[in-house]
Amino acid sequence: MERITRGRMTFLLVCFCLIIGVFALHLYNLQIVEPGGDTDNVKKFYTVTRVKAARGDILDRNGNVLVTNRATYDLVFNHFVIVSTEKTNDHLLRLVDKCRELGVEYQDHFPISTEAPFRYTLSELPSSWQGYFQAYLPAVAGGLDSDISAPVLMRTLREYYGIPDSWTDVDARAVIGIRYELRLRQDLTNLPNYVFIEDVDNRTLAGILELGIPGLRTEESMVRVYNTEYGAHILGYIGQMTRDQWDNIYKNEKGYEMDALVGQSGFEEAFEEYLHGIDGYRVDVTAVDGTLLDQYYQKDPITGEERRPQSGKNVELTIDLNMQTTAEEHLDSLINGLRNTVDDTPDDGKIPDGSDIEGGAVVVLDVKTGQVLACASYPTYNLSTFREDWEELKDAEFAPLFNRALQAPYVPGSTYKMAMIVAAMNDGIVTPTTTIRDKGVYDKYAGFDPKCLYWSKHGLTHGEVTGSFALCVSCNYYFYDIADRINWNIVDETAKNLGLGEATGVELFERIGYRANAETKKLLYKDDPDRNGWYPADRIVASIGQSDNRFTPMQLCVYTSVLANRGTRYKSTFLNRVVSSDYQKLEYVNEPVILSQFHISDNAYKAYTQGMWDVVHHERGTAHLILGDYPIDVAAKTGTAETDSGGSDNGAFVCYAPFDDPQIAIAVYGEKAGHGSTMGQIAKALLDTYFESEIVGDIYTGENEVS
Template sequence: MDLHKKQQMHRLAVLVGGCVVCGLIVVANLFSLQIIHGDEYADQANHLFTYTSTSAASRGDILDRNGETLVTNTTVYGLRITYAFWEKDGQNDKILQLVNMIEADEDAELNDTLPISSGRYGAYTYTKDTDSSDYTSMQKFCANEGWDTDMSADAVMTALRERYEIPAETGMTDARKIVGVRYQMDQEQFSMYNAFSLASNISMDLVAKISEQHEDYPGVEVDTRAERDVQTEYAANILGYVGPIFAEDWDKYKEEGYSMNAKVGKTGAEQAFEEYLRGTDGERTIETDSRGNVVSENETVEAQSGNNVVLTLDINLQKVAEESLASQCRSISGARGGAAVAIDVTNGEILALANYPTYDLETFNEDYNELSQDELTPLLNRSIAGTYAPGSTYKICTAVAGLEEGVIDADTRIYDEGVYTYFKGYQPRCWIYSSTGHGHGWEDVTGAIQDSCNYFFFETGRLLGGDKLESYAKQFGFGDYTGLELSGEKKGRVAGPTARAAAQENDPSLRDWSGGDTIQAAIGQGDNAFTPLQLANYCAAIATSGTQYEAHLLRSVKAYDYSETVYTKESRVRSKIEAKDSTWELVHEGMAKVTGEDGTAASVFQNYPIKVAGKSGTAQVTGTERDNGIFISYAPYDDPQIAICVVIEGGDSGNNVAPVVRDIYNAYFYSRSGSDSVSDDTGNYDVIA
């Protein structure tokens, strides 16, 4: 055998030996797989992984005190992607196709909050301000990825394209569409545990198209969802609206069991009564094998709607209050806005909280930019967040304090000289002196209330002193919350030595309290600043001779199917202003004279069939040419049921405001619908109810 053949045989032997070794290794592995670990691997292959997805429950209805539905739900359709069924391979192409279909649907809303333009003009740009929540969320995302948070829009898009493996040949506009959805999926933690809401408010045409092509888009499902349906154009500030959970609030809502794509109350009753209105989400269980293939799916927990909230609000009274307030504001040259509050004096239930200007909840999102820039601030809930000097309406508090502290009594008579000259350096005038050049002459307490005599209350206030006056104001609830459930209520500010000293801690430039401050506070000027709701509740306490209830908007909560009442709001006494019966009789008599034959509001309530008590106020506003007009009132005089406060910014006088009070009384006492006129031009009234 020559050398060449020996080499060939040697190579063949090595090859055969290698094959034998490989064969032995394969046999050994098969033996291990099938004999030694066979049962273990079989169990793993057969093991099922279980995941749970959430199906959102609808919110409960909001109704007024008479059972009229104010907010309910309407069925809308959207597109949802379920992770277990969604094919990850080729998902960018699927997303682009879906986005194009959604954009072709006129009213459909794509879930895409990436604040970057589509790049149609050669470069990407940011579409939101740096202080917007969308921009802030994007910065957090970049930080989590280890990217520079101050990158340009182009740089962010370049990084996102790389992250989501979008080919270079994909155009800028198409890339933006894909990136927007992929980014949103990451933001909402799209996973086995969180389905992704791709679009909302889609048309039935798109529903049909997706249903017909469901095999082309595995995991994409038509999502039926209940959206809020506001059924009144009134009470926008009271009802409020719902919205998605902001990223910065997610930890709080997550602890309370919310899903990431849930909608929650943002303002008004929607926010205040969230715990009752939110439903119990349902659950769907999905089982997959170890390869991710779906084996089964079942609805394990049925979604249950939220409970229904019944408000103390009377929507018909609210309608009249809003319309009358708007009409009166528009009729007064220079009026800037206002508020009207009506409250049940027997329990603190709020019957109306009207604002002007206001807005329409149905178009709120579309109108937001315009509303937020409006100089008349229609988004401000003036009834609970606007604070105003009470003017002469405060004189009732001064009268109660003076009578109870003994500095005046029923027989006290003070001569109004027109100019109050007790202090050398500060000598204010009675309002009548500025018009006529003389004072009211001799006044007792009821006459001083009737004529709104500044001089009488200057002297009463001086005799009382600032501490006593401040103490009584606080008893009437001024400078504190009323008990209202809505967020945004202001505490207001009480004038007095204690409040001034506290304010000086934050602003040392404020001067010390003086006697001049006391007499200004006594007529409702100076540091006094209260909300219309506080003034209405103050009037309610006067009407009930000192019993003041917590103001509240919730009346009861009904089960989701109205089968039972699950909660009833109990009225609670907030404070009791202890005063003699004679004190209350005197201030009641004085307020009755205000609307009587010679009172400051006589022209408004002339021939009115119900005896009404009231007090007008004209409050000076620094830096403006026109005073605010204020009127507080309760009725009926002999059996008080309702208290009202109306404030008109720039209304000039309380008498200009009183017609709104009269219109609310008309609706409350005489009109079943709350909108019918019950008087003719002669002032004659027909009782309807």
């Protein structure tokens, strides 16, 4: 009996050891050999996450990176995980309390005020978010009417989401706001995962992650970084799409997601097709508790390739950062310097010319290609703080958001006179040696007696004047006379072919302006028949760049460039080339494009080039004091234009250099600057910057070429 019992005990012990061994082997397989082996029996959540592609860089022509990206982290919710827990409200309130403690803001688009008395804030949201709210109402609490009041909606949602009565209205509103964001992403919209906090700092990241909120995780992202304080008006910015942009441009044509950031102005908008990358799509497999079980990229159903993010291409501009910097700094310095002279007001109370200056603009072009080397507008703003400064900027004095260089059509004043010379000499009305006697007052027409400025100021005349000398001393009488003799259609066609009142071709939005002619006057005064006729007086006033002539600084620079290269008008452009995201492949080179070629006769060319040379080098030239001793020969013209608003006159200055082999053209304009010669100081600074490497002492070596 004892032997049998011992045998049974031995048998049971062996069986027990076998069972333990089987369990141990199974456990080994689970934990060592097949660590994910039993996840097939675990409830899994599959979440497709869009991995945003990095936007391309924006560089100047010399490779200076002006705009790039900075890697950052966002805190993102997996809505399937957080709403599946029993303590969702408690988790979210702990999260809200931590945000309050840390002093950080989070994304909340729920359109109800954050505290009682509750009211709707729909009008403060983009139209797309207003649409999301309308989709939300019928999907919760058994379906809610769109005309439900804000207080009733809050009471209904407190009950629907099971928020305790003991909670304050503020806490309840905060949690409902987050649950609203999560609910939208379940099945009501095509919005991606809820980005709770963007660009989170390390302190906030650590403080929130230690809470262990289910479904809340970090995702790497990118934010735009501006490496320069210059070029705000042309670099532009990115932002959320409007509903119209989504419906009409990006949804079907581009295939963008609705929350994609796109260029909203400047180069960011103009070169969107190059800068915008292609987003990737990653599948995250998670357990109920938020544990990540697997992760992989979706595959394209056609090619079978993984849909990884593809960064945008890099755009190299024609802009030279050094030239842009010079333009903006000297605009700032000159304008603020003139404003400060108001303290020097004499006893008669008349403020000094230019002390009421309001703003200005500068454009520099490569004469041989049409490439824009600088394009500046003042006042300006800081792109890095643009969003924070928006409320102040939009209503600020002198309109700092306004791009004067491209969008402000100004009266050109005497800078228009070269067009008159070309028209008259091309048509044979006068020759370079033809003289016209300046009588001071042009009194051919009764009741209309325009005067030469020299007569008005000094009671003197210029005597016998040729075309080139008329440009040199800016004799108005000469231009009154030829305007009275020429068919104005010839003048208008000449101005058009020289680029005035015509689109320049730049990639950014520009205003076209208009030329003074019968058609323009009829259009401008269509509601006033007594004023919309075209009379001899209109021609005479228009001949000196007044009347209805209105051109942007960009057009004035194009005009100067066409004069410099004797009739060839290039398409103006900001785009030099496009390179791959890794800078290894040249994707596109923007070659020069000729828009038109206009015949300029030998007589006309001789007259206006001599006249513009004399403006600088003749002792009576209006730019002689500024550039007369400059080591490089410069051709220039000043312009002073009357304004309708009173105060100081506007000032314009155009030039090209070198005189014998022009490389660059410059146009500078100042609103109420007083005189055109005043703006010549900025042109001189730009010439210094451009020819810096070739001017040794007072000697020009002539080696500079734009590459």
